[in-house]
Amino acid sequence: MKHFLSEDEAEAETGGSLTEELASLQTEVLDRLYGTAVDPDTLGDLVEHWETLVRPNRRRPSHIRQAVLERAGVIRHVARLEQVLERTLTVRSAPPDQDKVLRLRRTPAFSTDGTGVIHSANDAARSTIGAVAGMALTALPFHPEDMARLAAEVRDLISDGAEARERHEDAASTRLIRARRCRDDRLVFLHLRLMEDAQPLRQVLVLSSDMSWSDQAYKLLTDAFGLTPAEADVVASLTECGSVKDIAARRGRSVETVRSQMKSILAKTEARNQSDLMRLTISLSDLALLPGSEAMPSRQDTVGPRISRGGQQLIARRYHSIARPDGRIVDYLEFGDPDGRPVINTGSNFGYCRWAAQAEEKAGDLGMRVISPIRAGFGGSTPLPQGADRLSAVAEDYAALMDHLQIAQAHFVVVDADLMFVARLNTLFPGRIAGVLGCAMALPFSKAAQFDRMGPWHRFILGTSRYVPQMLPFLARAGFAMARSLGKPGFIRKVYAGSPADCALSRDPLAMEAVESGTDVVLTADFDASRHYATEMLTVHAHGWAEDVPRLLDAVPVIDLVGTEDQSMPPETVRELTEAYPQVSFRSVDRAGNFLIFQKWPLMLATLEEMMTEAAAKTEVGT
Incomplete structure (x- = not known):
């Protein structure tokens, strides 16, 4: 493009x-x-x-x-x-086993495949266009040439989707076409949407603008775009008449009056033309007419899990907590040797607070006591007040937890952008950090080209955080909702498609039980920490921590294990960061991506043991 x-x-x-x-x-x-x-x-x-x-x-x-x-x-x-x-x-969703088509009550909807046969249809489609399961598209009451185009567009959507899936890429999954009814030549818009959850991926959901308008649909149009009741009625008429002249005749108004109203509608919705307006209108009508309008409580900021679930080999563990002076609760997990050498596992903003079962067991065998703090707003840890300095607050929580556990100094295992919290901890509380081991750890990005090189999804989210921060809360919330719908393994395969190693991990049950258990602190069926995730992402790219990094790098040894398939740090970016931060020992790891901490845990533990042994030797020399 x-x-x-x-x-x-x-x-x-x-x-x-x-x-x-x-x-x-x-x-x-x-x-x-x-x-x-x-x-x-x-x-x-x-x-x-x-x-x-x-x-x-x-x-x-x-x-x-x-x-x-x-x-x-x-x-x-x-x-x-x-x-x-x-x-x-x-909006209350339909039961999981209910056909997606049947969730739409008043919007005529049916599903079809590349053979030109209707698979299922809702009551509205049956009553308005006579669609029933098993019917050929050519039997629908539209002009034959329009149905031929519909069948062709369905085949193209399915073919493009299948090819994109094979390439681990995304393809456009919606299209809009026009059709005219045979009996009265009335214009109808058909909105095609690829059903990605269909197994196999061979069905398209077709939504028709030939609909009955409810009070709820009118209200959504007026609320979302500030339309007047008359303007909302013009939009509804547009789905039924298709031309300004017909709308004017139907509503008993002059053509000029309707044209003026249409101009105002296009300006308020920022649609370029009537086709764009119809595409948006049909999308919103889907929402307005979903069954069950009873609102559920918001899933943000509800209390997260109190038990970290186990799995086939992973042991279920209870969360512990400390109270902070401001009344907040900070949760944490522990595993390994309770009397061992302390390691703080920061976990990233995706909540990797668990390691693979074998890694947790091996850490204990090596005499390591691993503590995973759960940051504010994640899991059962109390959110920070709006506008709080998250960077300093999290660093202070780390120090308080170390004090509570009587840990004077610890090594830190850092994933993703968590270095910002560790660097701030060093600034506020010098001497608490013995060393930093990064596992796919990010340092501050300073060049636009570094974003250009990222994988598409990493560039999408990280680039938005830096360059269009106003949009990030919306995109983060939508991303979390997509992850809930796809399931965590499906989400990994979609977002990390550019890394064969990460995609392979999503199919490894022993690795995924650790990923799924840990990430429960940010996302479960009834818990969503997307707002706090977005806050952290904005903090990463606010440049407020760049000054802390040199102080940390001058104070303690830092090693960063970087996978050759890391979607946010390709080789050229690693070379630039090596020049910018010569104090960091960057170590390339073959066949590893952003989930390196789960993929290469033996290497992680061996490197951590190396760092701890060297630190102990220096301490002995110093004494």
Whole structure:
């Protein structure tokens, strides 16, 4: 996909009208953002288009970048997107074994495959277009050429999805086509959506705009876009009439009045044309008409698990806790040798507080006492007040936990961006850290090219954190919802598709029991720490910890084990970081990715033992 905006064009856009190409990209991005808000499983449809919009801006000054994104209309939609997503996540879902088609009550919906036969249809589809299971698409009451196009688009969606899955890539999973009914030539929009959870992946969900409008649907349109009741009625009429002239005749208004209302509607929804408006309207109607509108309690900030579950070999463990002076509770886990040498396992913002069962047992054999603190807002640890300095608060919690356990100094095992907390701990409490072993540990990124080189999903989230931070809470919440829907192994295969080692790990039951148990502190069926995950990601890219890093690197030995398949730190980036941080010993690990701590745990423990032995030898020399 090409990059739509040159440097000169971008600067011109801060004061001029949108180019046709940028306007087209804006429509694609907004369409996919609202599609994600309605169905978080379609988040992958957004990744490529988002990159096309954001990538040129990574090299621009922040004020120009902000202006371009505002001109593109993305930032203005944040509040609306969060509102729609929140509604999606609080609507009571159908039972797990209920067909996805049947969850839609008033929106006509049916599923089909590449053979041109309907697999299932809901009551609304049966009553409005006569769709029933086993019927051929050609028997539907639309013009034959329209049904031929529908069948072709279904085959293309299924074929593109299958090819993308083989390549471990994402493919666009939605399309919109027009069709006309035979009896009255009425225009109907058909929204096609690839059913990724179908087994095998060979079905498409078809939603029709030939629907009955409920009070709930009208309310969602007015709330989401600020439409007046008259404007909402025009939108509803558009799904039934298809032309301004027909809408005017139906509503008893002049054509000019309806055109004026349509202009206002397009401006408020920021749709480019009627087709774009219909795509958005159908997506929102899906949400408005879901069965069971009773709201469930928000799954954010509820209390997380109090027992870390076990598995085939993994031992279930009880969480311990300490009380902080501000009344908060901080949870932690322990495993290994209770009287052994202390190791603090920071766990990352995905909550890797457990190791593989063999690794936990081996740590005990080596005389290591491993403590995994659970950060504020994760698991049963009390969230921080809004606006709190998370960096310093977590560092202070680490120090308090060490004091509670009577640990004067410890080695730290650090994953992902957790170095920021350890570096701040060193700044606030010098001498508490004996050494740092990174397992796929990230250091501060300073160049746009370092984001360009990342895998698509890592670039999507990490790049958004740095360059479009306003969008991150929405994207994080949607990502967590997608993970819940796909299951943790499925989420790994989707997001870490560029790493064969990470994908293989998702199929290893002994590794996954540790991953799934540990990550319960951020995501379970009824617990969601996405807001705190987003806060940490924004902290990573706020540059507030970059000054702490040199102090830490000058004070203690630091080794970073980096997999050759690490999606956030490819070899060129590692070379740049080696030059920028010569105090760090970067060690390349073959056939390992971001889950190195689970994939290469014998190497991790051997390296940790090496560091601890050297530290003990230096202590003896010093005494």
